[in-house]
Amino acid sequence: MSDDPQDLDDFVEELTRHQVELIYFIRTLVGDVHAAMDIRQAVNMVMWKKRSKYRPGSNFRSWAFRIAHFEVKKYLRSQRRSRTVSFDGELLELFADEFDTVANQLPERRSALSRCITKLTAKDLELLRHRYWSDEPLEMLASATNRSIGTLKARLHQLRASLRTCIERQLGTPS
Incomplete structure (x- = not known):
């Protein structure tokens, strides 16, 4: 990403647009809404610091979720050290993959639900x-x-x- 003001505006727009999905994704992996909110803030900071590595036009959501995945792993490692029960790495990978699949289907499912409710x-x-x-x-x-x-x-x-x-x-x- 360049220092062009338009690129920066586009980046902020993408960042803002994916906040709800990010919190759902993170909460699915950690199970605690408060921890998920803290992790999302850490993810936002990492994305901001690494914004120069993001290429406009590429898949922002995948990039953001990948960063979130690493931040969740970091959080779970710190929890393991404090003797808190947490998921193992393989289970975490399964949840992350499944969430991505389900999240991609949500707009279609919401639309179908709306039709069914009528x-x-x-x-x-x-x-x-x-x-x-x-x-x-x-x-x-x-x-x-x-x-x-x-x-x-x-x-x-x-x-x-x-x-x-x-x-x-x-x-x-x-x-």
């Missing part, structure tokens, strides 16, 4: 919204709709299975 009844949609987008406990919905908590939990289980099947049908492959 097919739900108003009652089922209300249940999903309450469960996933409300801070109120399920007990409040049970009371308001005169249904038991067990009934609502069973229906949520059925809805998740139904949505999973619908998504698989939309994508043409089992997940």
Whole structure:
């Protein structure tokens, strides 16, 4: 990367665009959101220091994830020294590879999920919204709709299975 202001702007834009994916990737590998946030900051610092090695037009995401992978390894080594339980290197590699595959499928899966959700009844949609987008406990919905908590939990289980099947049908492959 050159010192051209446009290249710098492009780099910052790429860096910003991949922050959410980076935190998900790192959290998947370390399992602790607070550690993941700290590691992401370290990754950002490394990327900033190595920005001259990044070539505009190349795959920024792969470059960033590779740096994140090394920073996670460094973090896990330090945790091992402090006697904290952590994953071994092979398992870490498997998680990293699997995450990359899954992350590439997310936009398609989100789109399929949106299409599947439009097919739900108003009652089922209300249940999903309450469960996933409300801070109120399920007990409040049970009371308001005169249904038991067990009934609502069973229906949520059925809805998740139904949505999973619908998504698989939309994508043409089992997940």
